Amino acid sequence: MTEEIIIAGFGGQGVLSMGKILAYSGVIQNQEVSWMPSYGPEMRGGTANVTVIVSDERISSPILNKYDTAIILNQQSLDKFENAVKPGGLLIYDPNGITRHPERKDINIYSIAAADEAGRMGLSKVFNMMVLGGFLKLKPIVKMENIHKGLEKSLPARHHKLIPDNEKAVTIGQDLIQPVHVL
Amino acid sequence: MGELRLMKGNEAIAEAAIRAGCDGYFGYPITPQSEVLEYLMAEKPYETTGMVVLQAESEVAAINMLYGGAGTGKMVMTSSSSPGISLMQEGISYMAGTQLPALLVNIVRGGPGLGTIQPSQADYFQSVKGGGHGDYHIIVYAPASVQEMADFVKLGFDAAFKYRTPVMILSDGAIGQMMEKVYLDDPIPRRGDEEVITQCPWASTGRPMTREHNILTSLDLDPAGQERLNLRLQEKYREIEEKEVKFEMLDCEDAEYLLVAFGLSARICQKAMQLARDKGIKVGLFRPITLFPFPKKEIRKIGEKVKGMLVVEMNAGQMIEDVQLSVGCNIPIEHYGRFGGIIPTPDEVVRVLEEKIIGG
Numbered sequence: 001m002t003e004e005i006i007i008a009g010f011g012g013q014g015v016l017s018m019g020k021i022l023a024y025s026g027v028i029q030n031q032e033v034s035w036m037p038s039y040g041p042e043m044r045g046g047t048a049n050v051t052v053i054v055s056d057e058r059i060s061s062p063i064l065n066k067y068d069t070a071i072i073l074n075q076q077s078l079d080k081f082e083n084a085v086k087p088g089g090l091l092i093y094d095p096n097g098i099t100r101h102p103e104r105k106d107i108n109i110y111s112i113a114a115a116d117e118a119g120r121m122g123l124s125k126v127f128n129m130m131v132l133g134g135f136l137k138l139k140p141i142v143k144m145e146n147i148h149k150g151l152e153k154s155l156p157a158r159h160h161k162l163i164p165d166n167e168k169a170v171t172i173g174q175d176l177i178q179p180v181h182v183l
Numbered sequence: 184m185g186e187l188r189l190m191k192g193n194e195a196i197a198e199a200a201i202r203a204g205c206d207g208y209f210g211y212p213i214t215p216q217s218e219v220l221e222y223l224m225a226e227k228p229y230e231t232t233g234m235v236v237l238q239a240e241s242e243v244a245a246i247n248m249l250y251g252g253a254g255t256g257k258m259v260m261t262s263s264s265s266p267g268i269s270l271m272q273e274g275i276s277y278m279a280g281t282q283l284p285a286l287l288v289n290i291v292r293g294g295p296g297l298g299t300i301q302p303s304q305a306d307y308f309q310s311v312k313g314g315g316h317g318d319y320h321i322i323v324y325a326p327a328s329v330q331e332m333a334d335f336v337k338l339g340f341d342a343a344f345k346y347r348t349p350v351m352i353l354s355d356g357a358i359g360q361m362m363e364k365v366y367l368d369d370p371i372p373r374r375g376d377e378e379v380i381t382q383c384p385w386a387s388t389g390r391p392m393t394r395e396h397n398i399l400t401s402l403d404l405d406p407a408g409q410e411r412l413n414l415r416l417q418e419k420y421r422e423i424e425e426k427e428v429k430f431e432m433l434d435c436e437d438a439e440y441l442l443v444a445f446g447l448s449a450r451i452c453q454k455a456m457q458l459a460r461d462k463g464i465k466v467g468l469f470r471p472i473t474l475f476p477f478p479k480k481e482i483r484k485i486g487e488k489v490k491g492m493l494v495v496e497m498n499a500g501q502m503i504e505d506v507q508l509s510v511g512c513n514i515p516i517e518h519y520g521r522f523g524g525i526i527p528t529p530d531e532v533v534r535v536l537e538e539k540i541i542g543g
Contacts, residue, residue, distance in 0.1 A: 035363070063528075
């Protein structure tokens with residue numbers, strides 16, 4: 001099993017930390033992982049993205065131009081990465097702020113209204129974990145118990161009190177995800 | 184037993200330095216390698232192992248602090264990125280001339296000039312052909328993973344002391360910034376004074392009555408003396424070329440074509456190799472791990488078996504010169520590069536391989 005994922009959105013949406021939790025969870029279940037962030041000016045406002053690879057084998061390139069899954073959180077990222085999903089691959093997007101929806105017919109497309117739901121529930125900080133939950137419902141590449149351990153590893157101890165909210169968000173995200181176009 | 188962590192390449196270098204028993208780090212922040220200094224400052228090894236961590240006022244100051252520390256036989260290191268390493272070249276030349284051991288880390292960014300903060304391999308020439316003035320080389324290791332970032336710290340210090348020479352880890356912004364699994368060795372205690380004196384009889388560790396002063400300098404106004412030093416250096420570089428070559432070969436047994444790449448480019452080429460093999464193209468990968476000493480003999484040998492080579496670098500064609508010098512036979516050797524912080528994609532590599540080497 002090798003899963004090549006791009007997660008992209010605005011800086012501050014938790015794109016990098018979502019990828020980090022996924023990567024930690026992969027390490028915990030003894031898989032090979034790589035986490036390659038965009039760094040530099042785009043981190044300081046503007047778009048941010050991270051390539052996460054989870055695999056049973058030695059990982060070749062940590063930088064890719066085609067992905068099994070794209071998790072998209074803003075319009076710029078959708079424009080940039082829609083065509084980078086492999087045929088038959090998966091695109092998950094949050095429709096919040098999206099004016100041009102994905103158009104491809106050769107991939108599976110799901111939407112997850114996580115920004116709206118998180119705002120309504122007062123859980124804006126863990127919006128990214130709802131999206132991660134949605135992804136894991138479709139592709140359970142890491143086990144939920146390892147997400148818990150991944151959270152413990154990737155969050156500094158002073159933030160461990162937020163772990164229950166994060167886990168709640170993952171569960172909500174699993175119910176929130178909706179098919180848009182399925183092959 | 185060691186320890187398994189998920190770390191950035193830059194952090195792995197810093198942690199590996201503490202665990203290798205490093206005595207001192209001197210550096211100045213610059214993207215994309217600032218995490219080395221930041222990690223050390225957060226870990227505070229000065230409170231545990233006693234390792235000095237110091238932010239100098241500039242790169243020029245840092246390299247001269249290294250010169251001083253290395254002169255006392257201490258295990259010292261610095262890290263920077265391309266423009267900062269350029270500022271250090273005078274000091275590196277002095278250290279090579281004075282035959283001082285030290286570890287230098289260059290997390291390369293796109294140039295020339297202030298350039299960009301994105302990854303590049305455009306400092307190959309500067310690293311392997313001298314960099315500063317005078318006839319010298321430093322040993323250059325090119326890690327391709329976070330694991331190797333950690334492993335080459337201890338390896339680098341060992342080689343630096345074995346040959347009394349500066350050693351460089353030449354990496355790039357992508358490997359510095361990305362996280363992978365890394366197995367860290369158990370910590371080695373820092374050497375005590377007695378151990379340093381025994382290991383480094385050449386160092387300025389205080390003169391006992393049993394010997395003359397140790398004088399550490401690269402200056403000898405007598406040309407005959409300076410020529411003797413140069414001959415000693417050249418003898419040392421020949422020995423390094425004989426004994427310290429490292430490389431990796433992947434899927435070369437049945438390969439008709441060869442990709443040659445180091446560091447991050449080699450990772451991209453691994454993916455390209457898989458894509459090409461899916462298309463039925465028999466391609467292998469040759470990855471030099473030491474850039475100086477360059478694996479001349481090994482690449483010459485494999486050059487006799489393949490129909491053509493594509494050298495992939497994040498520069499305009501630098502290592503390709505060493506490949507061409509090494510391969511004796513008449514096969515096509517072409518270059519593919521992206522510059523200024525752009526990373527070649529695996530698809531591009533396959534396309535160029537098909538166009539320039541297989542179709543060409």
